[in-house]
Each structure stands twice: as structure tokens, then as C-alpha cells.
Amino acid sequence: MSTMNDTMLATIEADAGLKAALQQSRIDVIGIIRDSGMKGRGGAGFPTGVKWNLAAGVHSDKKYVVCNADEGEPGTFKDRVIMSDWPDLVFEGMTIAAYAIGADEGIVYLRGEYTYLVKQLEECLQKRRDNGLLGHSIQGKEGFNFDIHIHMGSGAYVCGEETALIESLEGQRGEPRNRPPFPVNTGFKGRPTIVNNVETFAWASAILSKGADWFKSFGTDKSTGLKLFSVSGDVARPGVYEFPMGITISELLNQVGGEGAKAVQIGGASGHCVPASQFGRTIAYEDIATGGSIIVFGPERDMLDVVENFLEFFQDESCGQCTPCRIGNTKLLDGVRMLKRGECSMKYLRELVKLGQTMQIAAKCGLGQSSPNAFLSIVENFQNEIMGRIPASA
Amino acid sequence: MTSKKNNPCADGTCRVPTSQRPQTISTDANNGDIGALVTVVIDDQEVKVPMGTTILEAARSIGVKIPTLCYHEDLCIAGVCRICLVEVEGQRTLQASCAYPITQPITVKTHTAKVRQARRHILDLMLSEHYGECYACFRNNNCELQSLAKEYGVDYFRFGHPEKSRHKIDRSSYSVVRDMDKCIQCRRCVRTCIDLQEVGVLEALGRGDKTEIATYLDKPLGDVVCINCGQCINRCPTGALRANDPTDEVWAAIDDPTKHVVMQTAPSPRAGICEEFGMEAGTPMTWEMNTALRRCGFDKVFDTNFTADLTIIEEGTELIIRLYKTLVEGDTSMPLPQFTSCSPGWVKYIEHFYPERLGHVSSAKSPQQMFGAMIKTWYAQINNIDPADIVSVALMPCSAKKFECNRPEMCDSGYKDIDYGLTTRELAQMIREAGIHLPDMPKSDFDDPFGTATGSGVIFGATGGVMEAALRTVIELITGKKVEDFYEHADIIPVRGFEGCRYVELQIPEEVGPVPDLIKHLVPNWDWVKGATLKVGVAHGTANAKKVMEDIKAGGKFSECHFIEFMACPGGCLGGGGQPIPTTPEIRAARARAIYAEDAAYGKAGKPRKSHENPAVLRVYEEFLKEGPCGHLSHKLLHTSYTPRGKFIG
Ligand SMILES: Cc1cc2nc3c(=O)[nH]c(=O)nc-3n(C[C@H](O)[C@H](O)[C@H](O)COP(=O)(O)O)c2cc1C
Ligand code: SF4
Ligand code: SF4
Ligand code: SF4
Ligand code: SF4
């Protein structure tokens, strides 16, 4: 796995961003983040500056900054690399966010499997407290008090969804809430809360340190900046990479030794499966978005195995709350297994495609809304492979 | 944010997970104030609604019907079934209208192609997991899932249909039967139990496709802290929850010529059963039902109100003894406040959750059980019937009564005091099976010797009713005057209503009367209550009971009460777990009106409205319970004891 030393993120000067932020007004800090055009690095791609601004605009005696380090998407491990290599950058970003929105408490929701990182992270937090980077009147800024603590995740993938994460923080079953209202309004303990991805906070530090224009010099108009990618699957050099947004899939494959791939799953289990014919497309919010997971499939792979795997994952990982997701994923999975056995009629396959489309718009949270993506894109893009499995009589 | 005043979520006291509660919307982010009007366009109709109103509420207000399953007016919002989806202009995904508070002008379409397709899919998905045949289901024709399948034209099982049962039916409880094969996981029962009732024995267990609605640790319902209130049954949209139904056994008894089958009917079923026959809620059917019961084959039809009156005498006497002991003799062995004991759901609740407070609970049995004991003793004696041949059936609005009559201690007559408890729904079923259309029945009276009851017995069915009945009697016994001198038409309005916890103070006048003969041996005079303030409380729904109990623990105003009425069910017995389905605040209010109208009718007809004026009750004390209220025999037959159970189950 790459050690990531040759990345931009590795060159960011420690706490320069925080110091720069504290020289400016809260509004200006939010303005810089907004100007940078950065969108959330956790997958949903919501503009970070807008989110901070919404939370900043709500009056409340208490606000929270939550770092989403649940990283449960299969094939994703870039947040773990950031947390172990540059935890300061993340805590710094959280501190900047706290200053910007007026929060005094930060929580890192850390994936259960990453417990081994806790000791190192706690040491890092203590050092920051000792150096006046956390605690009371941070860096001499009168009235700016902020501290961070770590909360261990409960092991469910859905707890990465921000409202389920908040439920879990409150000690409840990790189940997504109804929205609206959104966490920026009614979050942890009913207070305004921003939830951002680990990487989002790290880049926020970089942006405050180097400026919005520097960030915008990478990527495309609509997808600014650099981004980390976790590359896995049938490639010569799997690992975590930093690429500018807007990179084409084929360029990416060249860099990681994935030439000759049959398909690439972009965005993890909940993402889209792109066939070789579309490798000219770009990884960007305006084209194919991702939280960072890139899974490469070589020519030998059976796409039905791939989608079966994903759907098994969702069948287990759905929180089980809403009908389209709880039962829908099972129906899609059963359908894929019928296809594999040559027992799925064309008519039923069409019905399942419609069901997948319903799930995309009817499920309560992002999990159920995106769980059919892989199925739908494989049915669409690998028709030859699929049609061969439909019994002739049907 | 919610506009529901009665909903416990509104005052932030409920224990439902935050994800299933309406969230607060702060004003700042929405450039407006809560309560300010917002304009919404729903299916091309414009309507102004207060900010925070949900799309569902807004649509209903203009007559646009949106289907629902997990939504229930009494409960917090869940937003899980997704059947109520609508299209909101500008949003990629469909929105659950029950869970979408309106905070800005929006345009909504409720039945676009996308919406219809999604609803069909959701129903098809539910049916693909739903094992059950409508014609073998007690909810046939009154099932929300079935009605929606019809409304949305489900004509085949698009995603299949289970051919085998996957869940064992849980029949461990005397009261509630759980058939999870029919469960659609709307979680209304979960929210009912935890939020409306604050008992919390039901929860969602597991994740993904393994999610199930289960009891604590998936134990049989009979082994957990379920209080048998049946509120979950009344709010289940399907046949997954039902009461334990003894109609076959009751028919068998009727068919057996050697058995003398007697029925007692409580006031609430009489106010509710009309709903089972398609009539408007709140149409009393007392007299028609008497005829129907006789035609079904019951040998005698009695009025539970007789023992409601008896309860008032026994419980009222016990209260006077408690007050005298505590206030005059300084003996604290019988603590104040005294708690009522007629709601078996409440009794089991306190046994589980506040066992250390059982000493407060009146030892008087509930009217149902008193009646059972009287039938198999006095009634058998004066009619020369062998009690072994009597089958005693009780028509109750309540599922907890089924548990109560099976308590081992309820055999004081030497036999099982009550053999079967029937719910309103089950009796309606029997009446239908007998080919009878209840509303067409001629009217007829109750049978003697218990025939005449009083209006005080009738109002037992509504929250505050036991208290009002007790006060009517206590006031008259102490003052020697008519309640009407203090309260117009003897209506003690302050204790009525639907507010969850009520606290009322009544001034006892300086002028008291002589101690009536009935209780002369217990207190020498009334001097000790002259000018005193009588403090009473009323709570309905165990969530409210819990509030009162916590207040007492904390030494709040309820700890100063002398007497508190507790009913396990919201609204009192009229909202009981055996009443017709559905239940809503409006339906419960209509039933309450029927009950108070019956009480008022007693007054208009010149019949007694106070328990101590009931001639049959007075006769019983003359001929049978000769030592008077709380005497030796009445203690044996009409009083009981309780079991401290605790919350923890092995
Ligand atoms: C099922 C599901 C799982 C998610 N898991 C994660 C996760 O592990 N880490 C993460 O940062 N965001 C995850 N998200 C996205 C979060 O809900 C949220 O959008 C994100 O934390 C916001 O941060 P960002 O704007 O910085 O990306 C998940 C979303 C869904 C629907
Ligand atoms: S979409 Fe799936 S994970 Fe999300 S709320 Fe529904 S059941 Fe839970
Ligand atoms: S629960 Fe409803 S749909 Fe299911 S069998 Fe009973 S009546 Fe039919
Ligand atoms: S009967 Fe009452 S206590 Fe028992 S599960 Fe149902 S709601 Fe809960
Ligand atoms: S038992 Fe009834 S109320 Fe409870 S979740 Fe199932 S269908 Fe809903």
C-alpha cells in the first residue's frame, strides 16, 4: 500500500490553516471554504461551505462538529490512512469548522475496527491541548473554546450515514432519521451539528493554509481540488492515491496498474459499475461521483458474482427500518441468484429494474437509495452477460 | 416540530428513539416563525398552513387522501413504511408526507406515475413477506394492508408470496397473541408500547432482512413485563397482533344445557360496539345488546355497573379507613394516597415498575372480579344453582381483563370467579355469527337481582369516572347533603376531560353530617374532616401514570393526594385494548360522550346516579355481606392482594 508521502496533503504545514483562520472573521472563513468549491469527501458531495454556513446561521447555546470516521464502504480505507498519517490535519480542520460555526464540542466517530488507532489519536489530541490548539481560548482567541473526544462506532455500515451516526452517538440503534430537519439544524442532542468526512476536514485545513485559489487550481470547475482514492481489486498496485478531481477512469487505471480491466466500480458497493467502453468518463460530481472507493474488475470476473456480493452486503447492512430497502434488497438479490441459475424471466428482470428505480427514490436514506445502483448499472452495461442467462422460453 | 398537542412527542417526554420523533425546526434557518403561515400547492390546490405542518396533515385538511401505514395519530412519526410518499417539486427523491414538515412554500403532487409505481412496489414488497390468508384472519375487512392492496389494485404478487409460515405464533400471554407472519414492521406497536405506554417490551431486533419486531430478548410475551393493555393491538394495522380469543369456549358453554351461562357487560363496550356494526362512534347500544346477548343464548345478562357501585362502596370505605388511620390515629400501615385498582393493566404496571408502592393500591377487586365472586356465591345461593354449573363471562373493553381473570388468586368463590373475558370485538363477532344485526335489536333491560345500576357505574368507562363516582358518594356520606348542592347535576366537571394527569382539590364544608349506618362501626364521627381539603388525582395511559408516580417519588403535589385514579389505557376503559379498531382521539371522545350521556339519562329518568343509592347494593349488604363494607366476608370475596414482580426478568 502506498505510504502517501508524495501527496499534496503531506506537504501541508501543520496548523498554518488554523492560525490563518483565527486571524479572520467566522464569515470570512466560511467564505474561503465556499470559494474553494470543495464538496464533501464522504460521498454525498454536499458543498462544505454551504453546510457550515447553514449551521453558523442557527442560534443555539450549543453546537457540535462531528468527524465521520466510520469508513464502512467496502473497498474504502483512505480515511484510515489520513487518521494514522495526518491526524493533526483532521483535528485542525475540525477546529477551524468549530470556529466557523460557533461550536465548542467536537466528536470523532471512529469505526470500531480502527480501535487500534485510538491510543495514537488520544496522544495527538493531548499534544494539541498542551500546545493551546484545543481547550480554552485557543491560540489566545478570547472566547473560542473547543475540544474533541473520540467515540467508538458500533460496527454497522449504516452508522456512517450522518443521521444514523447521530442516533448511535446518542446511544440509540443506528437508524437514519427523517429529514428535514437536517443535522445542521437539529443534530446531536437536538443541537445544530455538522457532520463531515475525515478527508473533508483535512482539506479544509489545507484550504485555509494555502487559499481557495490554490485548491481550485486542481480539478474541474464543478469538482474542484484533489481527492484521495482507495483503489482495490484486480490491479497491480492497490492502495490510497491522491488525484485531481475530473481524472478519467483510464488515466486512473494507468496509474494503478489496472489496464485491461473489464469494469470499474466507482463509489463502493453503493456506487456505479462502469464498463470498459466508458473508461473515458471522468470521476467528478458532474459525471461519476465517489467517496473514494475504486474497485477494479479484471476480464475474468463474472459481473453477476460481483453484484451478488454487493447485494448480500446490503441485505445484511440495511438498518431494516424502511420497506423498500429492507425487502427490496432481498428481492434484487434473489433475482440475481435466479439469473445465475437461469431462472429469471425477461419480464421479472424488467420488474426488478423498476423496483431498483423505486428504491432509488423511495428509500428513507442514502443506503437504500444507492444500494440498487450496482445492480442497475450492471444490468444496463453488461447486457450481453445478463441476457445470456435469461431462459429462452421466457 | 409537531402540531399534535396530545402527542407525547410534542412535550419531549417520550422515550421513542430520536429518529422516530418529529424534530424541532429552528426559526432562523427558515426565515420565518413557527406558526407563521406557509403556502403549499398540493395537487394544484393552494392551501395555507402553519409552518411545521406535515404534508400529510396539509393534504388531509383539503381532502386529499394519502395512504399511510406506519403513521398513527396517537404516535410519534416513524416514516418507515414509505407508503405515504409524494413528489415534492425540485427534489430528486420522493418524500414521506407523514414525516415532512413544511417550512417553505412547496409544490406537491400526490399521485404521479412515479408515486403510484413506488406505492405499488412497496405494497408488493410487503405482501411478498406477508404470510396469512385474509379469510382466516380476524382483521378481514378491517385491515389497513388489505384495504390498500385493494385501493392500489394489487392483482398479483409481483415479487412472490410466502407459501410457508416462518414464525411461530406466540400464544404465551393470556391477553395478546403475536403472529409475526402478518407483521409489516410498521413499528406502531413498538411506539405504542414505549412511547404511549412507556412500558417498552417491544422493539426492533436485528438488522437488514433479519430485522424483526420482538420482545425483550425475544422472550415469549407472557414472560416479559407486558402489562396486557392491548394498546398495541388497537394500533396494529394488520392481524399480526390480536387478543387471546375464547369465543369458541363461550359458545361451547352456551351449547351445553347443563351450564348456566351468565354475562356481565361493562359500560365501555356498550359505547363502542356500534362501531363494529358500521355505525357512527358514540352511539350507545346498551339495551339492544341485552337483547342480542339473550338471543345468542346467554342465560342471564347483568350489568357490571352493579359491582362498579359495590367497588365504590368498598374502595370508598377503604379510603375512609386509610384517611382515619393516617390522619387521626397516626397509623401509617395503610399509606396515602390510595390508588385505584380497577384497571388490571395498571395493576400489572405497578407490580412491575413500582412494586415498593403496592401498599397504596386499594385491595378492592375490580368490578369484573367482584361480580365473578358474587355470582358464584350469593347469586348461586339465592337461585339454588350449583356454582360448579355456572359459567361466568365478562364483556370488557380490555385485554388485560383476560389476564386478570386467570390470576391464581381470583378464585375466592371456591371456583374460578370469572371463566372468560370477552372483548368488545369478540362479542361483536359472536353477535354477527348468530346472524344478528345489533342496531336492529329491540331494547331490553338487565336481569335481576343485579338489574338496577347507577350512573356512577357507567362513568367508570371514562378517565376520571371512578374518581367522580367515588367523590359523589364520599361527599354525600360525609356532608349528609346532595352532591347536587355542590355540583350542578352532580357532574363533577373538574375531574373529567382527557388531560393526561389531573390534580383537583375539593373543599369539605365545615358542616358535616352524621356517619351513615353502613360504616358507623368504622369511624365515630366526621369532625376530623371538617373544612379539610380533599386532594385527588387522575391519570390515564401508563405514561401518565409514570409521571404521577415519579412526582410522588419526588415529593411533588401528587404525593399530597389522598386518592388517585389510574387507568392503563389512554382515555380510560373506553380506549381499552379490547375495543373496536381503529382508535383515534376523536373516536375516544365520541365514546366518552356516549358514556356521559348514559349517566345523564339516569338522572333524567329519575334513576339513582350515586353508588350508595343502588338498591341492589344495599340489599347485598343487608342479606349477604352483613358485616358491611370491608367486613370479613367482603374482604374474602371482594378484596385481593398483589404480587411485587419487578422489572427484571430472568
Ligand atoms: C449508508 C451510508 C454510509 C455512509 N458512510 C459514510 C462513511 O463511512 N464516512 C463518511 O464520511 N460518510 C459516509 N456517508 C455520508 C454521510 O452521510 C455524510 O454525507 C458525510 O459524512 C458528510 O460529510 P462530507 O460532506 O464531508 O462528505 C454515508 C452515507 C450513507 C448513506
Ligand atoms: S434505506 Fe435502508 S438503511 Fe436507510 S433507513 Fe431505509 S432500511 Fe434503513
Ligand atoms: S393481516 Fe390483513 S392482509 Fe393479512 S391476512 Fe389478515 S386481513 Fe389479510
Ligand atoms: S399489551 Fe401493552 S404492554 Fe403489552 S406489548 Fe402491547 S402495548 Fe406493550
Ligand atoms: S405487529 Fe403490527 S403494529 Fe407491530 S410492527 Fe407488526 S404490523 Fe406493525
Ligand code: FES
Ligand atoms: S405513513 Fe409515512 S412513511 Fe409510513
